[in-house]
Amino acid sequence: MDTSIKKKRVRGRLSREMIEDAAFEVIEKEGLAGFSMRKLAAALGCEAMSIYHHFPSVAHLHEALVDRLIGALEMPDAGLPWRQRMRIAIEDFRRIGRDHPAYATFFVTYRMNSPICLAWLNGILSLFRDGGFDTELSARLFRAVGYYLMGAVLDENAGYAKGPSAVNTVSDEQLARDFPNVMAAGRFFGTAEFDKTFELGLDMLLDEMERLRDGADAGQLSGKA
Amino acid sequence: MDTSIKKKRVRGRLSREMIEDAAFEVIEKEGLAGFSMRKLAAALGCEAMSIYHHFPSVAHLHEALVDRLIGALEMPDAGLPWRQRMRIAIEDFRRIGRDHPAYATFFVTYRMNSPICLAWLNGILSLFRDGGFDTELSARLFRAVGYYLMGAVLDENAGYAKGPSAVNTVSDEQLARDFPNVMAAGRFFGTAEFDKTFELGLDMLLDEMERLRDGADAGQLSGKA
């Protein structure tokens, strides 16, 4: 007979929301690669298979996490100036990465096909349309700005500033000797510089979009390569 | 005694280069997630552990793969106009994603600290300096342009156009009814539109950089948010 003390287990405790909350915690604590159903279960005080009652697979769970993050976003006030609306929407997305750094790499790579994500996407496309662009230019500008945003989120959370991942590390002396430009630039690659750098690129894109809208398309854009 | 026929095995066959070649093949065939040391070994006709004689870990192997791709890049001819040099360097990087679509997500996420990658990075930073920017602006513009490039490579190889990854798929009817902007924009999200969209965003950034260099910094860049 088993005389070991068994933690009294209150059934019916688990819920999708609880599991999602715990998942975010485990991911941020253990890293995205360190996340597993068993660790998640441990954090919840249950067995791994119990989670499958609420989510049929890890893929379903991950989709729910993305949906939660995207679903929490709301479109900027339509009464604000366009440039400001665009800026707010972009910063909102960027903030997700800031709040969930370990999850960012997954998040950015994720293909958003769920209804919740499509609804957000639809709203963002509306925002581009409100800028005065036709369907084609709205679509292309959305993607171009999205590229910038995705790359930024990725780098800010998993990039150069997060320390070496390479196996062959390079000493500071070698860096200074062989790669002086990297050495000099490194000062502006740190976390403290993220905002300023991001703003610079974002303003460049916003400026160009306003220029495009104001009919400056006879300018360099169609110029030589 | 074992009388089973054993494939005669020629020892001493393996080399780092062979393993890297096979790794690229396996990754593109099986996908990045489907890659494993055992599958790589099978492709090579050897056992998984034999690979460890040439690469101490998968991380080392991955680093070698990234090094090979980056190491193959060369800086654009310094005699060309600056804008064209920049464009070539950017397109060279982008082509890596095109040639190794399945590897792109890893590639873009990878933190480049190896000597080979640092050398490339150092050269690119030189290119920005050649554009007439000081250390700080070179560093920030490199990052901003890099964000755009990273995001593009990511999306072009693992993004929306590559089909649904979501578990809750949405029917075409629902898409047309509930997300008309997505439906309309979808036409410009396909693979065939990648080049044109990428060029649009790239030209926007190049235009802004030339404007910055030509001392137009009294313009909107420092304007209201």
Added chain:
DNA sequence: AAAATGAACCTTACAGTGTAAGTTGTCAAG
């Protein structure tokens, strides 16, 4: 109150992963 139902959870098991440790096969130098 007793029985039945079904959701919620657990146990076990399997095929897969990276890789540490130890063993065998092969070839070249002495």
Added chain:
DNA sequence: CTTGACAACTTACACTGTAAGGTTCATTTT
């Protein structure tokens, strides 16, 4: 022919997601 070194293999371990089936318990029905 022996020895040594190295390349490749074998085995084993701790981990992963999850399929299959068993157990427990709250609720509902009789």
